[in-house]
Amino acid sequence: xxxxxxxxxxxxxQRPFDCSSLCPDCSQRHCCPAFDLHSAGITPHNEAHNLTQxxxxxxxxxxxxxxxxxxxxxxxxxxxxxxxxxxxGDIQITGFHFPGELFGFEGxxxxxxxxxxxxxxxxxxxxxxxxxxxSLTHTVVKGPFPQNDLPQGPGMLSLFKVMGGIIARDRAMxxxxxxxxxxxxxxxxxxxxxxxMQRSGYDGDEFRLCMSRTDMANHLCLAIxxxxxxxxxxxxxxxxxIERRHLRIVDRDALLSIVADNHPETVPM
Amino acid sequence: xxxxxxxxxxxxxQRPFDCSSLCPDCSQRHCCPAFDLHSAGITPHNEAHNLTQxxxxxxxxxxxxxxxxxxxxxxxxxxxxxxxxxxxGDIQITGFHFPGELFGFEGxxxxxxxxxxxxxxxxxxxxxxxxxxxSLTHTVVKGPFPQNDLPQGPGMLSLFKVMGGIIARDRAMxxxxxxxxxxxxxxxxxxxxxxxMQRSGYDGDEFRLCMSRTDMANHLCLAIxxxxxxxxxxxxxxxxxIERRHLRIVDRDALLSIVADNHPETVPM
DNA sequence: CGAACGATTGACCGGCATCAAACTCGGTGG
DNA sequence: CCACCGAGTTTGATGCCGGTCAATCGTTCG
Numbered sequence: 001x002x003x004x005x006x007x008x009x010x011x012x013x014q015r016p017f018d019c020s021s022l023c024p025d026c027s028q029r030h031c032c033p034a035f036d037l038h039s040a041g042i043t044p045h046n047e048a049h050n051l052t053q054x055x056x057x058x059x060x061x062x063x064x065x066x067x068x069x070x071x072x073x074x075x076x077x078x079x080x081x082x083x084x085x086x087x088x089g090d091i092q093i094t095g096f097h098f099p100g101e102l103f104g105f106e107g108x109x110x111x112x113x114x115x116x117x118x119x120x121x122x123x124x125x126x127x128x129x130x131x132x133x134x135s136l137t138h139t140v141v142k143g144p145f146p147q148n149d150l151p152q153g154p155g156m157l158s159l160f161k162v163m164g165g166i167i168a169r170d171r172a173m174x175x176x177x178x179x180x181x182x183x184x185x186x187x188x189x190x191x192x193x194x195x196x197m198q199r200s201g202y203d204g205d206e207f208r209l210c211m212s213r214t215d216m217a218n219h220l221c222l223a224i225x226x227x228x229x230x231x232x233x234x235x236x237x238x239x240x241x242i243e244r245r246h247l248r249i250v251d252r253d254a255l256l257s258i259v260a261d262n263h264p265e266t267v268p269m
Numbered sequence: 270x271x272x273x274x275x276x277x278x279x280x281x282x283q284r285p286f287d288c289s290s291l292c293p294d295c296s297q298r299h300c301c302p303a304f305d306l307h308s309a310g311i312t313p314h315n316e317a318h319n320l321t322q323x324x325x326x327x328x329x330x331x332x333x334x335x336x337x338x339x340x341x342x343x344x345x346x347x348x349x350x351x352x353x354x355x356x357x358g359d360i361q362i363t364g365f366h367f368p369g370e371l372f373g374f375e376g377x378x379x380x381x382x383x384x385x386x387x388x389x390x391x392x393x394x395x396x397x398x399x400x401x402x403x404s405l406t407h408t409v410v411k412g413p414f415p416q417n418d419l420p421q422g423p424g425m426l427s428l429f430k431v432m433g434g435i436i437a438r439d440r441a442m443x444x445x446x447x448x449x450x451x452x453x454x455x456x457x458x459x460x461x462x463x464x465x466m467q468r469s470g471y472d473g474d475e476f477r478l479c480m481s482r483t484d485m486a487n488h489l490c491l492a493i494x495x496x497x498x499x500x501x502x503x504x505x506x507x508x509x510x511i512e513r514r515h516l517r518i519v520d521r522d523a524l525l526s527i528v529a530d531n532h533p534e535t536v537p538m
Numbered sequence: 539c540g541a542a543c544g545a546t547t548g549a550c551c552g553g554c555a556t557c558a559a560a561c562t563c564g565g566t567g568g
Numbered sequence: 569c570c571a572c573c574g575a576g577t578t579t580g581a582t583g584c585c586g587g588t589c590a591a592t593c594g595t596t597c598g
Contacts (some may be wrong), residue, residue, distance in 0.1 A: 086444060110433070162378075171353065174363070177490070260357070
């Protein structure tokens with residue numbers, strides 16, 4: 001992070017491009033609203049509305065808390081983390097972002113970002129002006145009932161749905177923090193990570209964890225030591241195989257039964 | 270709750286009305302999108318788009334999990350709670366709703382409600398068809414930059430902003446559950462309740478808690494006994510005055526310092 | 539009045555945090 | 569090449585917050 005203070009991403013050379021030139025070849029086009037736009041034949045009409053693609057190195061920030069909200073971001077490659085700082089200066093990692101996932105929504109109500117988004121390793125993102133996305137949401141798709149008309153852009157992607165998904169994920173997190181034991185919380189996290197890795201094109205059963213134990217502990221609101229102890233425990237039970245950051249899911253069913261936790265038949269920690 | 274099973278609200282007599290007749294006199298018009306609509310001179314154009322006002326008795330449900338999402342609801346009077354049931358049947362109270370507050374958003378992404386909303390005491394709600402609200406969001410207000418154009422209806426109320434607010438509140442809840450002690454969590458809850466009571470027109474310093482200890486405990490993910498112990502403790506410290514459900518905030522500064530928790534100088538429980 | 543429910547209070551205990559120390563691994567310089 | 573260092577991780581010892589179990593009390597209602 002040496003010398004990187006704020007708005008790192010904007011100090012990098014920006015290569016503007018309109019989506020008609022690069023989107024067709026983008027590896028994430030199947031889940032990108034900008035490509036939806038391209039498919040619909042909508043092209044940005046001025047420079048300010050152009051997409052911008054950028055390379056980000058580990059530790060550099062894409063969004064800084066307090067910044068004005070103008071863009072959403074698509075993860076093209078690499079992994080990112082969103083952090084939130086409360087009034088006491090305590091930091092909470094609110095989420096991780098995998099290739100093919102959008103981020104940067106949390107500023108949409110106040111018009112200012114409340115979180116900082118940082119690259120965990122070298123990766124690249126697409127900066128999509130909000131105005132481009134809004135042209136998607138203004139298309140209203142007729143539902144089965146007149147009351148069910150929802151704003152939906154081409155490709156069925158709409159901001160409402162994505163925001164609804166964020167709310168759903170946050171609710172799951174609330175449930176995790178409030179009602180789950182540390183073991184169940186970690187198992188749930190691993191399954192979620194695994195699923196998202198697979199969706200991003202990786203092997204869901206064997207991959208490299210993109211974040212440190214410290215980041216995991218912070219995100220799950222557990223002590224680092226607890227994470228470490230649980231990892232060795234799950235390793236000894238042959239449920240997972242973990243060495244440093246290399247994770248292999250050996251017994252997915254066992255992991256899922258910890259997640260389900262119908263009858264807490266667990267070995268005490 | 271005797272005999273009340275599902276979709277209680279729809280079995281009640283519904284009194285349809287268009288907002289031009291009732292909205293002008295509604296006590297919650299200052300924070301209701303339907304009144305915004307009325308002010309803008311937009312009137313529902315058919316029966317399906319009419320607003321519906323209903324009285325709900327304690328224990329009756331307004332929304333049932335699994336129901337199709339077609340309406341949002343404005344709390345006109347009384348208090349409500351939203352509950353969510355997970356796959357194991359565990360119930361989590363996701364929030365309470367006070368007069369003047371909208372609820373029912375959580376189904377917007379899937380088109381089906383995931384939570385059940387129940388009246389804590391006799392109250393009344395307004396059922397607002399989503400289509401009515403959408404006619405608000407289609408108005409785009411120009412921001413200072415072209416990228417900042419946000420969909421905003423008359424009266425500055427837009428679904429985006431409200432959903433953004435929900436996300437912000439959920440994030441606060443995540444922080445509360447993950448990083449706060451039981452005492453700080455309860456204090457935060459009481460301050461929040463107090464502020465919202467005041468916004469709803471009540472005395473923010475002295476009011477009747479609308480929910481049981483059990484509901485509070487569930488919502489804050491604590492044991493009932495912990496809630497009870499903390500209440501007597503705060504009472505003995507002359508920070509609050511609590512007798513059954515009657516709450517008086519005696520020393521708001523002390524309460525706020527527990528919320529801030531800069532230096533945890535707290536008496537162990 | 540007794541039953542039922544909600545709330546309070548006490549006794550006890552366990553899960554997880556905290557403190558502390560050792561260990562691994564990669565990098566750096568002598 | 570090895571010594572050294574520091575960050576990240578693991579492992580052990582200990583303690584406390586808050587959950588669980590259980591008994592009691594107050595209020596409401598049949």
